[in-house]
Amino acid sequence: MSRRRKSYLKYLDNEAISRITSEPLLTPFPMEGSVSGHHRSPHKGSSVEFAEYREYVAGEDPRRMDWRVYARSDRYYLKEFEAETNLRCYLTLDCSGSMGFGATESKLEYAKRLAATFAYLIIGQGDAAGLLAIRDKKSFELPAKRNPAQVQEILETMGPLKAKGSPSLVDGLHDLAERVRPRGMTVVISDFLDEPKDLIDAIHHLRDRRHDIVLFHLIDPQEEDFPFERPTRFVDLEGAGSLITEPAVIREQYLESMKIHLESLTQGCLASEADHRIIRTDVPVAEVLDKFLGERSSGKAA
Amino acid sequence: MTFLQPLALYGLPLALLPVIIHLLNLLRHRSQPWAATRFLLQARRSSSKLSRLKRWLTLLLRVLALIGLAFALSRPMTGGDSMFSFSSGAPEAIALVLDRSASMETKTGEGAASKRELALKALEDFAKPWTESRIVLVDSALREPVILSDLSTLADPAMERYLGSTETAADIPATLATTLDWLEENGVATAETVIASDMQESNWKPEGSEDVLRRIKKVLSVKEGSWRTRILALEGEASTNSSILGENLLRRSEKLDLLANLQRRPTGDLPLRIMANLDGVQSEVTAEFKGERFLWRASVPLPEKKNQGWLSLSLSPDLCLGDNSWYFTYGSANRPHAAVRADLPIAGRILRAAAANEKGIPADVLPSSNLNKEDLAGRTLIVLQGNPRTPQEAELLKSFVNGGGILLCFPPNSQEGIVIDTIQWQPAERTSDSESSFRVNAWNENGGILANASDGTRLPLGELSTTTRSIPIGSEPLAYFSDGKPFLSRKILGKGAIYLFSTIPTEKWSGLANGYILVPAIQRLMEETTSTHSPASSLACGSSELVEANEIECLDSLERKKPILNAGVYLIDGNMVAVNRPHEEDSPALLPQEQAVDSLGNDFVSYQKTEALGNQSSRAEIWTVFLYLVLLLLLGESLLGLPGSIKKRKGESS
Known part of the structure; x- marks a missing residue:
């Protein structure tokens, strides 16, 4: 194994694998598999x-x-x-510029760990996993396969990806809904900073195709707590310029806006029976997946 | 508002510190890559006006707190002229001009302090904060600048001479001029002059002191505000007061006939008790009258025949002590003889008879020419019909009047002769026909030589028939013919006066010869001259004659009174003199505020009414007020930050 390949194995969360290999991932919706x-x-x-x-x-x-x-x-x-x-799972990774933000670990790095571990678990239970990385209206797609070597393929495909460009998740999801005919599971890992209405439309589109949709909504602790006090110049990672402001003045309004955004997404997902999960990036991947699989097994999830 | 430590006001720019810190904070912002910019933009858009207002309000409160702190440290004082006066408030000298006139002894209520005492208290309070300033006191009675070592001197009994009560009148312009002269002589650069006065118009002399006031205005204007003047008006009247004002005292052979004005407020009908002291023997008399004013006539028997003596009349003490006493002196009953010179012999005889003394002896006759000084020696009344023959005679008569004599003139039969002073006679004027005459229709029935008799009987002036008249020019009319021309005129010259009738007591001229008018008029003039020229006399308290006196002995009291300050009976250089408050002190007229300020120049003169006394007394440091204000502002600033913190905690707990 080359040094480069070896470095991508870091995205596999060993704790998660050891904790949840016995827990099968089930979907409440009928799936169309090949075997x-x-x-x-x-x-x-x-x-x-x-x-x-x-x-x-x-x-x-x-x-x-x-x-x-x-x-x-x-x-x-x-x-x-x-x-x-069997199940065809499409792991959709948002690689827009905003995913590059993170106080200790960027959201994209966390998303890669989540996606890699998820793919490992899917393939491990005999289902097929594919990858769709959306970045600046360009998609990197790996078709769903149940071959164990697919994990390696996925790691090598998403490993070198960098967060860059403007958001294009909505278009990517619409495109996915059009192209992938058989019913499958679509796991979207993103910070979902697009317009909620557009996102919900895209989710509806996928649900129309009878896909089981799981949204892992990544939020950095700094985004959620907004702990800034001094005047700060916020530079947009997606190239929308910068903004100098006093955080203390706008903190309440910021948190309110964020809350509204999350609530609209949650409501939209409830309406379309999509599983919307808000994940703080300081929560271990193992804990996230353990909770997800546990709820799936007990039928709590959408 | 003034400041004791104005240097601290240089700290005022520090109030901008919060603003500068705010701007610096904005400048030294840190850069933060950010993903959720859409929420930031939404937040900034929806950031409510209240939230921004709170932010600016917080900044404002911090700025105000620092301003308040700077003001507190500068030790502000109340009572300045303007809202803010950024001077140290400590002038080089504080000049206190004290009105010590008799009217300043008025109290506005029972148990209250007199206006003079209130003025002293106000002056003390005014000067107290400025410990480093020189303090000079100039009182209206002595007009001698007295430098006070400290304010406690004002309570020193030894200062009674300069601060105590007097029965004098005040000359405020002259006193202020003396004060300004002192400031000038001592090279004082900055001064606060406070004039404490009851604003009695007669004391401010707006007419008659024009030159002095003009000079004061000029001096204050030149100093351009470095010498400021404050008028502290002590207004208010005594609610209850009785006063006595002596008019005349006539010595008869065995009695004294006195005439005095009694006045009381409020109006009443109870008899007024008056304590009389005749040459040291006290007795009580009552004056029964109704109403507010009364011209009181009384006779006081003389137990022993003295050549001279004195009589004092005192009312019970009331709210105004300065007008409760009056002093008289009396002299010999023998009147000096009047003298007559007339161009017309018939007129001469009539006039001699009319000017006869109380024993009926006709007046002396003056020589018809070459009048000399000896002819006038010892005379008090000269009756002259016709003009002086020579300029020397005119000058002699003029100096006689200037020295206090009375000259009674009747028109000349012809236009020949020399005029006295500026008085001239118009040519004789006859009535148009023999049956008509010039009628007198206006004269003063209450005073003067044509006044009604003591029983109220009018002199028959209305029935006087005048067929020829000659009108004098250059004198003040006292009685008028029906066509408005004067029947009787007067001209004051020095200490005496010239009376002028416009007709002659002869059949050809008028009916004056019948004596009904002429005799009382001349006899009254003789009485007037008698009281003026008797060895004992009367002077106004504080008059200039008293200043020059060498030997003074007080006769009416054992107290060490001084005639220049206190009313009483004194033996001055061997002459018995009754010293009374000047008549003008009984005048109630007050000088309006605008006129008072205007008389001294508007620019650097301020006026504070009686109510300001309280404010003046409360003149004090108010730095504590600013300190409390600072605390309040800081508390407000903290409260503004509080609601946000609470919400934050609630959010965290949920």
Whole structure:
């Protein structure tokens, strides 16, 4: 393994892997996979899980007919079973300039650790994971695969990415919804600083395609606490200029604006059954994933 | 407002410190890369006006707190002329001009201090804060600048001579001029002059002191505010007061006939008790009258025949002590003989008879020419019909009048002769027909030589028939003919006066010869001259004659009174003299504020009314007020910061 490749392994959170490998990731929505798996499929298949009885329609395969029912009721019924398939998970990483902010660790670095560990867990349970890195209207895409080498591919793809440019997450999500037909899980890791209405529209678009959507909303502790006192010149990381102000004067209004933004996103996600999770970047990745998987297993999540 | 430590005011620019710190903070801002700029922009847009106002208000409170601190350290004083006077407030000299006239002894209420005492208290309070200034006192009675070593001297009994009560009148312009002269002579650069006066118009002499006032105005103007003048007006009247003002005392053979004006406020009908002291023997008399004013006539019997003596009349003590006493002196009953010179013999005879003494002996006759000094020696009244023959005679008669004599003149029969002083006679004027006459229709019935008799009977002037008249020019009319021309005139010359009738007591001229008018008029003139020229006489307290006196002995009291300050009866250089308050002290007229300030020049003169006495007394350092203000401002600044902190804590706890 080269030194470069070795350095990307740092994005795999060992604590998270050790804590949650036994916990399977389940989705409440039917998924369309290519092979058999743990996830519910929208199609009826030949698994051992009984689904329903359905009246026979001429032209259907007579081998699936339940003859015992015919003997008792003199009617033709088909006995159907649940199909179980694998999951296609698309890890969508926002690489806009704002993701480069962070007091100790940038949001992008945290997002990479979260995405890498998540991909490892997905592939580890036999599901497929892909990567979509959106940066300044350019996307770096890795199709979803269930091959164990896919983890390495994902690490090498997102490892060298830098936070840069203006926000283009909304366009990327719309594009993703159009291109990826089979139902899958879309995990979006971003700071979601775009216009809430546009973001919600994009989420609706994805939900229309029957995707299970999980939004990991990354917030730096400084963004949430706004601990500045002295007059400060805030330089926008996405190139929108700078602003000199007295934090003490605008602190209350800043926090209020942020609260409104988060509430609108949360409300939009609730409406579209997307799983919106606000993550402070000072919270360990293991804790975030443990909580996420736990809630998924218990069915608390959307 | 003035400041005891004005140097501390140089600290005022430090008040800008919070603003400078604020600007410096803005300049030395740190740079912070930021992702959530959209929230910052929204926050700045929606940052409420209240929040900005709070910020600026906080800054303002800090600035004001520093200003307040600078003011507190500069030790501000109340009572300045302007709202702020950035001088040290400590003039090089403080001159206190004290009105010590009799009217300053008025008290505005029972138990209250007199105006003079109030003035002294106010002056003391005024000068107290300026410990480093020289203090000079100039009182109106003595007009001698007295330098006070410190303010406690004002309470020193030894200062009674300069601060005590007097029965004098005041000449405020002259006293102020003396004060300014002293300041000039001592090279005083900055001075505060306070004039404490009851603003009696007669003391301020707006008419008659024009030259002095003009000089004062000029001096104050030249000093351009470095010499400031404050008028401290002690207004207010005594609610209850009785006063006595002597008019005349006539010595009869065995009695004294006195005439005095009694006045009381408020009006009443109770008899007024008067203590009389005749040559040291006290008795009580009552004057029964109703109303406010009364011309009181009384006779006091003389127990023994003395050539001269004195009589004092005193009212009970009231709120105004300065007008409660009057002193008279009396002399011999023998009147000096009058003398007559007339161009017309018939007129001469009538006039001699009219000017007869109390024993009926006609007046002496003066020589018809070459009048000399010896002819006039010992005379008090000269009756002259016609003009002086020579200029020497005119000059002699003029000096006689200047010395206190009375000259009674009647028109000349012709225009020949020399005029006396500036008096001239118009040509004789006859009535147009023999049946008509010039009628007298206006004269003073209450005073003067044509006044009503003691029983109120009018002199029959209205019935006097005048067919020929000659009007004098250059004199003041006292009685008028119906056409407005004078029937009787007077001209004051020196200590005496010239009386002029416009007609002659002859049949050809008028009916004066019947004596109904002529005799009382001449006899009254003789009485007047008698009281003036008797060995014992009367002088106004503080008059210049008293200043030159060498030997003085007080006769009415054992107190060590001085005639220049106190009323009383004195033996001055061997002459018995009644010294009384000047008549003008009884005048109630006050000088209006505008006129008082204007008379001294508006620019550097301020006026404080009686109410200001309280403020003047409360003149004190007010740095504590500013200190409390600073504390309040700082408290306000803290409170402005408080609500935000509470919200923050609430937010954190939730």
